[in-house]
Amino acid sequence: MKKYDVIIIGGGPSGIVTGVTAKKKHPEKSFLMIKKEEKGLVPCGIPYIFHDLESIDQNQMSPKPFVDAGGEVLVDTVVKVSSEDKFLVTESGKELAYEKLVFATGSSPLVPKFIEGYDLDGVEYIKKSYNYINALKAKADKAKNIVVIGAGFIGVELSEQLAKYPDKNVSLIEAEPHCLYRAFSVDFAEKADEIVKDAGVHLYTGQKAEKIIGENGKVKGVLLSNDMTIEADLVICSIGYVPNCNLAKEAGIELDDRGTIRVDNYLRTSVKDVYAVGDCSQTIGFITGRTDNIMLASTATAEARVLGNNLFCIKLLRHFAGTLSVFSTEINSTVFASAGAIEQTALDANVQFVIGKAQDVDRHPGKLPGASKLIVKLIVSPENGEIIGGEILGGKSVGEMINTVSLAIQKAVTVYELISFQVGTHPLLTTAPTKYLLIKAAENAIENIKNNKENC
Numbered sequence: 001m002k003k004y005d006v007i008i009i010g011g012g013p014s015g016i017v018t019g020v021t022a023k024k025k026h027p028e029k030s031f032l033m034i035k036k037e038e039k040g041l042v043p044c045g046i047p048y049i050f051h052d053l054e055s056i057d058q059n060q061m062s063p064k065p066f067v068d069a070g071g072e073v074l075v076d077t078v079v080k081v082s083s084e085d086k087f088l089v090t091e092s093g094k095e096l097a098y099e100k101l102v103f104a105t106g107s108s109p110l111v112p113k114f115i116e117g118y119d120l121d122g123v124e125y126i127k128k129s130y131n132y133i134n135a136l137k138a139k140a141d142k143a144k145n146i147v148v149i150g151a152g153f154i155g156v157e158l159s160e161q162l163a164k165y166p167d168k169n170v171s172l173i174e175a176e177p178h179c180l181y182r183a184f185s186v187d188f189a190e191k192a193d194e195i196v197k198d199a200g201v202h203l204y205t206g207q208k209a210e211k212i213i214g215e216n217g218k219v220k221g222v223l224l225s226n227d228m229t230i231e232a233d234l235v236i237c238s239i240g241y242v243p244n245c246n247l248a249k250e251a252g253i254e255l256d257d258r259g260t261i262r263v264d265n266y267l268r269t270s271v272k273d274v275y276a277v278g279d280c281s282q283t284i285g286f287i288t289g290r291t292d293n294i295m296l297a298s299t300a301t302a303e304a305r306v307l308g309n310n311l312f313c314i315k316l317l318r319h320f321a322g323t324l325s326v327f328s329t330e331i332n333s334t335v336f337a338s339a340g341a342i343e344q345t346a347l348d349a350n351v352q353f354v355i356g357k358a359q360d361v362d363r364h365p366g367k368l369p370g371a372s373k374l375i376v377k378l379i380v381s382p383e384n385g386e387i388i389g390g391e392i393l394g395g396k397s398v399g400e401m402i403n404t405v406s407l408a409i410q411k412a413v414t415v416y417e418l419i420s421f422q423v424g425t426h427p428l429l430t431t432a433p434t435k436y437l438l439i440k441a442a443e444n445a446i447e448n449i450k451n452n453k454e455n456c
Contacts, residue, residue, distance in 0.1 A: 003097035010104030011035030014278030021308025047157035107279035117212030122219035143234035155238035286322035337402035341389030356445025364432035385414035
């Protein structure tokens with residue numbers, strides 16, 4: 001039986017980054033990555049395969065950096081892990097021993113078995129599979145009436161892409177009051193609704209898909225909770241993902257109450273020399289302090305860098321206050337981004353907060369070509385002024401601005417500190433230095449903290 005120092009199960013972002021980081025730290029160690037398909041996809045780029053990208057191959061993700069670092073790759077499926085004897089078995093019959101094992105098995109789309117008709121021909125999902133998405137793209141190209149169920153990031157992005165085809169009728173169904181409702185406060189989510197509609201998508205919020213209607217085993221439409229029926233020859237469900245943890249569970253590795261692999265700050269599982277990273281591993285919510293499962297490639301790769309550095313011994317201390325949700329997307333040329341707490345999550349967690357808000361354009365003077373309106377909102381603790389969340393919408397600069405907010409949250413920066421934030425500005429790139437929006441939002445938050453105390 002061939003033995004490796006490290007075997008990684010999974011070839012997504014967390015698996016690749018873990019492997020590259022650890023192999024560079026320990027070039028003398030042997031590393032094997034086992035992945036189900038030869039070709040992989042950039043998960044966040046999948047919606048853009050349906051229009052903006054010229055082909056699926058433009059969204060390929062390869063383990064080449066891992067191979068270039070000296071790792072080996074096996075295209076196969078792991079069917080059994082013996083955590084006691086430290087070996088695994090693959091679908092092709094290979095038996096491989098390991099010293100360290102990493103579960104980077106990712107997640108799969110949630111199949112809505114609670115919706116009648118979920119198993120009809122023509123009901124599809126957004127799987128992180130090259131072969132599956134390639135086949136789905138061919139089906140979408142032929143479809144005229146497409147219904148997307150679920151208006152989270154993937155559902156919104158996919159709908160916007162499909163609506164760019166003038167011959168397609170695209171409908172988006174969401175049970176929550178607004179699009180992106182779990183990532184943005186109501187005022188931002190309402191704006192997202194408007195922009196989705198402006199993109200040519202027929203949006204139905206506050207409506208559940210009660211039944212997927214079929215005829216002769218093939219989808220024909222979707223019945224909503226208001227008794228309206230939407231015609232469909234293709235239905236794409238995008239209502240969330242579930243972690244791929246059955247293999248770990250069968251190996252005797254402890255799962256948490258959400259069904260993800262329980263890990264500590266250094267991604268160690270309940271079994272010695274076994275680790276888990278990415279969508280399949282537990283996270284702790286920044287605001288709630290409770291077990292969570294934040295499925296983002298950015299979160300997964302941050303975890304992977306920690307694991308890669310600490311796989312053989314703790315070298316990089318992890319000061320962990322909880323996992324932040326840092327989101328960004330672009331809908332019909334408007335960028336939405338959020339980090340940490342939004343109003344709904346703060347209220348649900350019974351966390352007191354005030355808002356700091358500011359708006360302007362991202363050029364100075366604002367008449368310069370390419371100027372976009374920016375709106376910045378900070379969620380702030382009135383007790384000490386710490387920034388606990390932020391939301392921004394506007395032009396492409398928003399994608400990096402939210403990362404500044406994320407760092408401020410992680411480092412417990414207060415709005416009192418933020419008002420002396422030293423920034424670099426340029427007429428073609430930013431708001432004017434006299435009214436830089438993060439600073440103006442901090443000033444507004446300070447004023448609201450003062451009013452909040454006066455009212456208490």
